[in-house]
Amino acid sequence: MNARNLNQMVAVWVADGFRQIGQIRITQLDSGEFELRHVEDLGRMDLVNYEDPFDARHLSLTTVDGEFRPLKSAPNLRTGWRLLIRNIADLRAALDLFYPAMLGVWASHLRHELQPVSFRETLDRQTGMYAASKRLQEEEGQGLVANACSVENCTKRQLWKFAEDQTLRLMPADKCSAESKLLEGGIREIPLLCHEACNLLVAAARETVKKRERAASAGAAAAPTHGG
């Protein structure tokens, strides 16, 4: 792997018009500083100002209703704030808090260094309480992914397959594409790329398996016995 300078890459992206990431719009001000705000707040004048990149940690922690956001790519980032950023290093720091690792994953994708891992491979390496997730069946698993990773729950693009020889057949094609979309006003997005299933999905796979197995053993217990 050649030496990489992510700050420089981010500077080039922003200069080239890549000014939206997740639910955040990046604007470069005349002063050379940057401004971040929620895409739903583009025309608003009554926003609360913040000036420390680490404020991103608290702004991204809970929804506007105070609910914890364990998945940062869930489309429920709070509105009502404006974060002023002095330089590229601080821009990267703030965006790494809003969308952890997403700048770096995009950089790896552009450098052809991102290797998606199939869901089956992820499940197969689980141990401890998550080992049960290995028993996820293809049929139930495809439905689980289509629901859990839907655009209503997660704005990432799932680049991984279900298994080496099985695509995510219930997912819309654009949800599984790494392509940057061209938005209104000539702005390009930095897509949020998912190259491997997250722990939330592994935990949901475990639940799916456990639920099916509980139902099966309850069914077996309730079934009339033959003979006698």
Place this chain on the structure above:
Amino acid sequence: MLSKPDSALIIVGHGSTVNQDSSAPTLEHVETLSRRGGFAEVVSAFWKEEPSLRQVLHMIDSDEVYVVPNFISEGYFTRTVIPRELGITGPVSEVSGKKLKYCEPVGNHVRMTELLLRRAAEVAPGVPPSETSLLIVGHGTNLNDNSALAAKREVDRIRETGIYAEVFNAYMEEAPLIAEWDTYTSQPNVVVVPFFIADGLHSFQDIPVLLGIEQEPGLAASQRQVFRQNPHPLRGRSLFFASSIGTEPLFADLILDQVAAFDAIHTAQ
């Protein structure tokens, strides 16, 4: 101050999908150490939150990366999960062209004893230790649970100092039980310090119920306006309940110490 301008530091936490207080200390230490500027990059990584252990290396430019588990002890996570997820095979591992240096978990640090004593003194100001029972509480009976052993080690060390009239371990699920604290302590004052990384579900919500401070699990730490008021007059004693040891800001320094300790042991590599 430790200066590694060409290296990255990853502080690894467990995280939670339900309780925002679980990752808070790890994120706090990342912020503290980022602002100090001793490393080219300081980032967190989590088992249950983002960035995940599978994502984190993508956000790092540096070729040399120190990995410090923000865990209370060696155990299933430090020995199985973190190495597996990061591709660590030994103290020094080559992963995706980077040199990963896997340090000891922060809870193993020799200064942990000093921090526990400090927290115990802070939570009960003006209360003479010679008339106080100190409880270091842990989880107990978990999968591959070395945290109970680590808590025992700390109790032994604190006992050796002779500062407190008596010092005990106590656990949620094994004897001596937290819930029976008044049966094995004898002093008028009882100080309880959770040997946990964060004020999460167990330490902040379950343990107060076991102690008898609260009747049912209350709000999460972050949802409260004020921390509980000490002391709690309970079962004929004055009970003082501290925040988890991992919320101590000095943990950031112990993380740096674990990096320095790694270098001291593995300088030839």
